[in-house]
Amino acid sequence: MRNSATAFKLDPFSYVGKLESPIGVYLRREVFRKETSADDMLKKKLYDKMAQGQSANGSWNQLLVHTANNLWNLALLGYTAEDASVRHGLEWLLSIQRHVYHGYPGFFHSDNRKESSTMRSTFYGEFGPGCTIFYETAYAVHLFHLFGFDENKQVQRAVNSYLQFWKPTWCSAWCTINVLRMLIEHPLSKESKQAEDGVKYLARKQTKTGAWKGFSFYHTFHALSRSSNEVAQKQVRKALPSALKRQNKSGSWGKKETETETFLILDALRNTGAL
Numbered sequence: 179m180r181n182s183a184t185a186f187k188l189d190p191f192s193y194v195g196k197l198e199s200p201i202g203v204y205l206r207r208e209v210f211r212k213e214t215s216a217d218d219m220l221k222k223k224l225y226d227k228m229a230q231g232q233s234a235n236g237s238w239n240q241l242l243v244h245t246a247n248n249l250w251n252l253a254l255l256g257y258t259a260e261d262a263s264v265r266h267g268l269e270w271l272l273s274i275q276r277h278v279y280h281g282y283p284g285f286f287h288s289d290n291r292k293e294s295s296t297m298r299s300t301f302y303g304e305f306g307p308g309c310t311i312f313y314e315t316a317y318a319v320h321l322f323h324l325f326g327f328d329e330n331k332q333v334q335r336a337v338n339s340y341l342q343f344w345k346p347t348w349c350s351a352w353c354t355i356n357v358l359r360m361l362i363e364h365p366l367s368k369e370s371k372q373a374e375d376g377v378k379y380l381a382r383k384q385t386k387t388g389a390w391k392g393f394s395f396y397h398t399f400h401a402l403s404r405s406s407n408e409v410a411q412k413q414v415r416k417a418l419p420s421a422l423k424r425q426n427k428s429g430s431w432g433k434k435e436t437e438t439e440t441f442l443i444l445d446a447l448r449n450t451g452a453l
Contacts, residue, residue, distance in 0.1 A: 185422045186429075190444060193429035200224060200254035201441045207256070209448050221255050228252065229263050236270030242288045243296045245270060246317045250303050250324075259325040268325060271318050275332055279311060282342055284335035286318040287311050301435045304359065304442070306397055308352030316360040328365050337366045344372050346379035351392045354379070359401040362410070377402070377410045388417035395420070396432065396442040403446035414450055421446075 191212065194205045203221055207213040228248050231238055238244040249267045257264050277287035287293075293314070298307040305317045315336055322333045340361065346354050358376040361367040380398060383390045390398045390413075399417050402410040421443055424431055432439025447453040 187422075187425045188427065188429040190425070190429045190440065193426075193440065194444070197437065199437060200251040201437050203256075204254035205441065205444055209444050209453055224251070224255060225257070225263075232263055232266065235273075236266035236268075237288075238267075240288065240290050241293055241296055242271070242274065242286065242290075242314045242318070243293060243300055246305075246314075246321060247300070247303055249321050253321070253324045259327070264325060268322065268327070271321065272332055275318070275336070277311060279339070280343065282339035284315075284332065284337075284339045285311055286314045286336070288314065302438055304397070304400065305356050306352045306394055308350050308354075308356050312349065312353045313356055316356040319360045319364060323360075323363055334366055337361075337364050341367055341370055341372055346376040352394075355393060355397050355401055359397075359404070362401065362405040362407070368405070373405075374407065374409075377405060377407050377413075381409050381413055384413050384416060388420035395424070396439045400442040400446040400449075403449040411450070414446070418452075 191210055194202060194210065195212070196202075197205070198220055203213070203217050203224070206217060228251060232248070233240065238248045245267055249264060252261065252264050259265055259268065271286060274288050275284060275286045277285040279285045287310070294310045297310055297313055300307065304320065305313055307313065319333055319336050322328070322330055327333055337360075340357060344357060346358065348354070354376065358373065358380075361370065361373040361376065367373055380390055380393070380402065383393060385391055389395050395417070399414065399421055402414050405411070426432075426436070430436045430440045431443045444453065
């Protein structure tokens with residue numbers, strides 16, 4: 179897969195180089211290794227704006243969706259758990275981990291009535307609009323993983339609960355990919371039967387074109403790129419020609435959520451060693 183760069187319709191940096199966003203900063207730094215002094219200034223500007231919008235309790239607008247997206251943005255910018263805004267946001271997430279789902283503890287849920295409608299209208303980042311509690315919990319566990327808290331007992335409680343009951347057919351396609359994304363990266367679950375079953379389930383959904391029937395191409399491609407499972411990697415290789423063909427004339431990917439989908443493709447290629 180290391181020759182994929184030669185198959186781009188256009189150098190994707192022509193698009194990425196113009197992004198004044200956390201995704202742009204991340205891609206220039208981690209994928210293209212072309213971070214500049216201008217990015218240092220942009221990083222501070224973006225950080226200040228996010229910090230100003232953070233509530234006293236650590237959340238953003240008392241919503242997990244907004245809080246999670248802001249924490250993800252801070253991770254993209256390179257901030258760690260040592261940062262006050264990150265630490266405060268993570269503490270708020272732990273404070274809402276009080277929901278019991280079908281008898282299984284450890285689920286994250288904000289109880290904000292606007293959470294579901296906000297989630298369904300949000301297509302930013304690595305998680306898509308599935309069932310609210312699965313979206314919230316998978317996203318929260320993912321963030322604790324990004325910031326180095328895989329061994330946190332509260333986080334592990336959520337992962338262990340999923341390992342007790344989850345199947346890839348449990349709910350909708352979005353729920354499947356959201357939960358599987360979390361399972362294949364957490365140390366407690368990445369080699370579990372549940373993660374393996376999820377990867378094999380997607381293999382059965384993959385078509386001759388490399389896409390997955392009923393699933394978001396971009397999110398599935400990216401989620402599987404995080405797995406070391408050979409069945410997952412085989413699917414990524416099969417999907418690669420389709421991923422390259424989907425590139426826009428601007429060097430980006432996607433239609434409505436261009437920035438997110440460009441991230442998902444380029445970061446997936448980085449995960450697999452193609453970039």
